[in-house]
Amino acid sequence: MKKLNGVAASRGICIGPAFQFHRIELDTEKKEISDPNAEVARLDAALASAKSQIDLIYQKALTEASEADAEIFQAHKMILDDPELISTIKNRIQCERINSECAVSETAEQFAATMAAMEDEYFAARATDIMDVANRVVRVLMNVADSPTADLKEPAIILADDLTPSDTVLLDKSKVLGFCIARGSATSHTAILARGLGLPAVAGAGLDVMDVKTGATMVVDGSNGVVIIEPDEAIEKQYHQRMETSKKIQSEALKFAQSKAHTKDGIEFEVVANIGNVEDAKFAVENGAEGVGLLRTEFLYLERNALPTEEEQYQAYQAIMDVFGKHPVVLRTLDVGGDKEIPYLHLEKEMNPFLGERALRLCLNRPDIFKPQLRAALRAGVGHNLKIMFPMVATVSCVRKAMKVVNECKDEMRKEGIPFAEDAEIGIMVEIPSAAVIADQLAKEVDFFSIGTNDLSQYTMAADRTNPKVAELSDAFHPAVLRLIKMVIDAAHAEHKWVGMCGELAGEPLAAPILVGLGLDEFSMSPPFIPLVKQIIRNLTAEDLVKLAENALQLGSPKEIQVFVKREIPFIAEVIS
Amino acid sequence: MKEAKVVVNNKVGLHARPAALFVQTASKFQSEVNVSCIDPKENKLRTANAKSILGILTLGVFQGIEITIKAEGADECEAADALVELVKKNFGEEA
Structure with a gap:
């Protein structure tokens, strides 16, 4: 053991x-062959089966992922059909009398190097595609499995x-x-x-x-x-x-997933989902989501070669909104920049991507990205309960600038006679400490807040959550983060605005009593967590938790806070053991 | 041989989806089809096989560049016309 x-x-x-x-190791060593014609025939056979593999993956990606994700495999097929590439490979086999494995991988490397040398991220991505395709052909030639999990017979x-x-x-x-x-x-x-x-x-x-x-x-x-x-x-x-x-707890929770979450003393809390596409939306409804607290829109922008059009976005948003009918859907405008790669945006490499031109900062500088998204969202909101939310807000002035663009879009659509959701609520993510500190000022500008605890923790603790050496510091249970959360909730309520939370903390069983005690209005999380969090809320008494939250915030560390909650609310300790 | 000149006016030029459409269209014909243009950086004439996605991509045709399409074979006129038409219609996209 x-x-x-x-x-x-x-x-x-x-x-x-x-x-x-294991990713499979490929053997592409150069070997002399005796019969070039037979070798070319062997290559042709391998190309044909590689093509049918890609067809299968394309179909799989279409059903499991999105059309944009699947498109990459269409590009792979075109590369496999490329006359320049294939004739160069065959020439080398014929003239140099070398094995197909070597001819394929060396030729592909040459083409990929030409692409990569063009110093353009779009071409760099195509270079990866060429190598991906070449490796697939070599796998077929070597007769090794396409999927590393092909040998997996039972769940593991x-x-x-x-x-x-x-x-x-x-x-x-x-x-x-x-x-x-x-x-x-x-x-x-x-x-x-x-x-x-x-x-x-x-x-x-x-x-x-x-x-x-x-x-x-x-x-x-x-x-x-x-x-x-x-x-x-x-x-x-x-x-x-x-x-x-x-x-047992999970299946029991699932039984009641579709019922509302009232505390024992009758206070209702909204439990909604974080989703990223229409498949997630359906999964969320099955798990009892009463709406969407965070619709990530990045899926429309990734794995493709150009910006999605307004029309394309409109249809994608509408498909998701349709799943939720009149239930609220909070759409977060594009959150990319810095560390997330979108080659066709040609973003500059930054020293500190998390502190750089990210999310709303990028969108305010790029109306060609921001406006089509806002228009598409507002159009898709007709007949639904759309709310729009801006990520990475640091100051009052960024909110005002963003609101100005929203109003421009509305004016344009009014002139064009295009119907849109006139009274969609507009809110912001609170994930930068400055926004939490001036939450009282921001609350006057917007309709709601949604606290993004992942980023709020890493910015508050100055600890990169992707760096294993310091990731532990970036803990939303830290009293420093919890106190900021309290400030945000209090400031919003003073202006009669509602507050949600869409970070990981919202789905944490141990956090539920504290968040209920602090008066959070909406909990948004990954769909699988919804049934359990609802069940926990049903077993809490909100009135008792105000004091509990107050006491928790006086403790010194995440660990102490978690131990304290486990002691005070023993049933949660059992649920998560 | 059939030769035709046309200016590429769509936003991304001969990249991404338009490049794929261009190659797919050229591949429908038996004729050999070449595309050439002046590389604006080096002021040199460059040519690529119109049926090769890698060739077309490395040609680096951006918005506003004029390309020359040369087709040779049984269906050379149809091939050149189809490709010119595709470019003129901005690959079915907004310009």
């Missing part, structure tokens, strides 16, 4: 066989260094029990994927993860950030019991 400690990246416990996720725990977005497309999600990642943090790609799927995950568990043998029994405790390899009988039994208990 061996125990590894990491970061609790996604809640829950799973027990099962380990599966080492995925072990990896870290997973990239393209790895996760190839992952058969029905065969995954949970994740254990050597590197990464609670906000890495794998962690976000796991939370979206409602599967347990531990990140940053250290390089020992890579030594675990495929098939070894292991436990991933995503609630406490603990991994146990080959647990002894007693420990395994213990975890089985905990897993059963938490399953």
